[in-house]
Amino acid sequence: MIKTMNLSKSFGELNVLKNISTTIEQGEVVAVIGPSGSGKSTFLRCINLLENPSSGHIWINDKEITGPKVNKLQVRKNIGMVFQHFHLFPHMTVLENVTYAPMKVKHIKKELAEKIAKELLQRVGLNDKVDAYPSRLSGGQKQRVAIARALAMDPEIMLFDEPTSALDPEMVKEVLDVMKYLATTGMTMVVVTHEMNFAKEVADRIIFMDDGKIMEEGEPQEFFTHPKTKRASDFLAKVL
Amino acid sequence: MNLDFSQIVPSIPFILEGIGATLKFVSVSILFGLLLGTILALCKISNKKWFKWPADIYTSIFRGTPLILQLMIIHYAIPQLFLYDIPVFLSAVLAFGLNSAAYVSEIIRAGIMAVDKGQVEAAEALGVPYPSMMVNIILPQALKNILPAMMNEFITLTKESALVSTIGYMDLMRRAEIVGAQLYRNFEPLLFAGIIYWVMIFILTNIGSWVERRMRQSD
Numbered sequence: 001m002i003k004t005m006n007l008s009k010s011f012g013e014l015n016v017l018k019n020i021s022t023t024i025e026q027g028e029v030v031a032v033i034g035p036s037g038s039g040k041s042t043f044l045r046c047i048n049l050l051e052n053p054s055s056g057h058i059w060i061n062d063k064e065i066t067g068p069k070v071n072k073l074q075v076r077k078n079i080g081m082v083f084q085h086f087h088l089f090p091h092m093t094v095l096e097n098v099t100y101a102p103m104k105v106k107h108i109k110k111e112l113a114e115k116i117a118k119e120l121l122q123r124v125g126l127n128d129k130v131d132a133y134p135s136r137l138s139g140g141q142k143q144r145v146a147i148a149r150a151l152a153m154d155p156e157i158m159l160f161d162e163p164t165s166a167l168d169p170e171m172v173k174e175v176l177d178v179m180k181y182l183a184t185t186g187m188t189m190v191v192v193t194h195e196m197n198f199a200k201e202v203a204d205r206i207i208f209m210d211d212g213k214i215m216e217e218g219e220p221q222e223f224f225t226h227p228k229t230k231r232a233s234d235f236l237a238k239v240l
Numbered sequence: 241m242n243l244d245f246s247q248i249v250p251s252i253p254f255i256l257e258g259i260g261a262t263l264k265f266v267s268v269s270i271l272f273g274l275l276l277g278t279i280l281a282l283c284k285i286s287n288k289k290w291f292k293w294p295a296d297i298y299t300s301i302f303r304g305t306p307l308i309l310q311l312m313i314i315h316y317a318i319p320q321l322f323l324y325d326i327p328v329f330l331s332a333v334l335a336f337g338l339n340s341a342a343y344v345s346e347i348i349r350a351g352i353m354a355v356d357k358g359q360v361e362a363a364e365a366l367g368v369p370y371p372s373m374m375v376n377i378i379l380p381q382a383l384k385n386i387l388p389a390m391m392n393e394f395i396t397l398t399k400e401s402a403l404v405s406t407i408g409y410m411d412l413m414r415r416a417e418i419v420g421a422q423l424y425r426n427f428e429p430l431l432f433a434g435i436i437y438w439v440m441i442f443i444l445t446n447i448g449s450w451v452e453r454r455m456r457q458s459d
Contacts, residue, residue, distance in 0.1 A: 050361055077367040087362035091380050100376070101366035153366060 001026050002047060002157065002190070007056035009042050016042045018212040019056070026156075029189045031199035031220075034209035035235060040192045043209065044159050047190065048079040060157070077105060080150030084162040086142040088134040088149070094121065095130045098149045106153065113152070120148040124178050140171030144178055151182075158182065160191040196239055200224055208232045248428045251419040255432060258412035259440070265332045265409070266401050270394055272337030277344025282374070284349045295345065302342035308403050311335040315407045328409040336397060336404075343393050351386035352378060384455055391448035395441055402437075412436060 002024040009017040017039045024030050032040045045051040047058065049065065049072045057066045065075045089097050098117035102108040108116075121127050124144040134142055143163055150158060160179065164172045176198050183189060183202050193199060199206055199220060206223040208216040208231075216223065216232045224240075227233040248255075283295035302310065315331035318324070355378050363373040405414035416433035420426035 048365055050364060072364075073367045073369060076365055079365075081362075081365040083358060083362065083365075085358055087356070087358035089359065089362070089377055089381075101368060104372050104376070105367045105369075149366070 001059075001061055002188070003059040003062075004046075005057045007043070007046060007058060008054050009039075009046060009051055010054050016212050017046070017053075020214055022207065022214060022217065024188065024190060026188055027186045029183045029187075029202055029204050030191070030207055031203035031205075032190060032192045032207045032209060033194070033196070033199055033235075034215075038209040039212040040209050041161050044081075044161050044190060044192050047157075047159060048076050048081055050081075073105075077153060078156050080153060080155035080158045082143070082146050082150055082158070082160045082163050084165050086134075086139075086146045086166075088142055088145055090134050093131050093133055094126065094137070094145050097134070097145060098152045101149070102152050117148070117152055120151050121145070123181075124148050125174070138171060139167045140174045143167065143171075143175045147175075147178055147182075157188045157190070160189065160193070162192050162194065164193070164195055194239070196224070196236075208235070210235070243427065244425070245428050247423055247425060248419060248432060251423070251429065252432070255412065255415045255419060255429060255436075258410065258415040258433075259436060261409070262398075262401055262411040262413075263440075265329060265336070265404065265411070266398050268333050269336035269340060269401075270397060272333060273340030273344050273397070276337065276341035278348055280341060280345035281348035281352065284345060285352055299342045299345060302339050303346075307335065307339050307400060308406065310339055311403060311407060328404070328407055331407060332401075332404040332409050336401065340393065340397055344390070347386055347389045347393060348382070351382040351389075354385045355381045387448070387452055387455065391445070391452075394448075395444055398441060398444060399437060 003022075005021045007017055007020040008015065020039075020043055032043065034040050042051055046053050047060075049070075053066055057064055059065065060075065060078070064070075089100065092100060095114060095117055098120060099110070099113040102113045102116065103110060118127065118130065121130060124147055126141060126144055126148070129137060129141060129145075134145065137145065147163075163179070164175050167175065172195070176195065179189070179191070179198070180202050191198075191203070201220075203220050205217060206220050207214055208223065208227075208229075210231050216227065216229045218228075223232070224236065227236055280295045280298060283291040284299075286292055311331065314335045315326060315328065319326050359377055359381065360373065363377050368377070401411060402413035404411055405417060408414070412433050416429040419429040423429070
């Protein structure tokens with residue numbers, strides 16, 4: 001469970017997040033949408049402390065992670081993240097990419113880490129690319145490896161930061177399919193996305209952000225058919 | 241044209257011994273410079289002032305003054321203060337190592353900065369501790385950016401090593417000079433030493449290109 005209260009973040013004079021308070025339940029799939037520059041990614045990056053919040057509080061499973069004596073690495077072990085630009089380790093093979101963190105951070109033995117990695121790669125449909133280097137993969141394949149890499153740490157929460165925005169159109173589906181599957185397993189997922197169909201079909205709840213604030217949140221059906229705010233309806237008119 | 245290479249033939253073994261002397265102090269200086277340079281580079285990319293400032297000042301001093309001056313200070317001026325008769329080998333290694341560290345630290349710093357910021361974030365998001373991230377993820381990638389410039393630094397250092405002849409270290413250069421003075425013929429021994437320097441650099445350059453090629457294999 002993720003809970004935020006009055007979460008704010010500013011870069012110098014620029015207030016990117018303004019008093020975000022929300023709760024994401026265990027097993028919930030939340031799609032965060034909104035125009036670019038609305039603070040969606042910053043919100044996501046605060047949850048695993050890639051950004052330090054300027055003020056406010058975040059709790060993960062009732063444990064506050066915004067205190068002064070928090071071990072960031074400990075927090076992040078439990079939260080997987082998938083980036084827009086994949087960020088695979090280019091000097092490692094696909095298998096090494098997936099096994100590195102479990103071996104280094106959780107001290108899992110090599111044989112076991114490789115067994116887990118191969119299972120995950122099978123699940124994302126890449127069991128034939130185990131020994132390839134990332135430079136040999138397509139964008140969609142890279143992103144599926146990145147998802148497997150995050151899952152290898154066996155996290156309770158997965159954060160997705162525009163996972164399909166850097167992909168060619170024909171590769172979007174293969175990544176979304178993996179994410180859909182993940183949603184059915186009961187994973188807690190927070191997805192910043194521009195894929196409205198994905199948000200509509202898969203998300204349990206939509207958070208609509210604009211200007212650093214949560215303007216509206218609710219069930220996808222309700223939100224997409226009857227947005228309550230003018231900003232949301234303007235936004236939907238442009239993207240749908 | 242007054243050229244007679246047969247005259248230096250008896251002195252060739254004497255000059256050749258200088259290769260060992262040159263290589264010995266150059267390789268020790270390179271290792272020393274690499275080690276100190278890496279530490280300085282890590283200080284420079286740190287966001288803690290107390291690490292960054294001393295490293296920046298160090299670089300500024302050693303890049304901002306002539307190498308021969310640094311050599312002279314270490315060999316002649318410091319003994320005056322501490323009444324310690326410093327051996328030429330130690331002076332040579334100290335001067336070249338300390339000087340090289342300043343350049344090496346800049347090369348490594350630039351190489352690390354050129355690695356995609358996303359790599360750091362990916363490692364952080366996986367909970368990888370800083371030392372492991374540096375050793376396993378950032379430095380191996382930085383190495384590719386670093387290597388060509390580093391090769392250049394090693395080549396420069398090997399050539400500039402001839403400066404140690406001024407403090408009496410019996411390197412290749414010094415030996416060629418001595419032979420020249422004995423025979424009253426300078427062209428032949430100096431040309432001979434020049435060819436040896438060129439061959440050493442040629443070999444070094446080729447080792448460099450070979451390593452570079454091998455490192456591109458993951459592309």
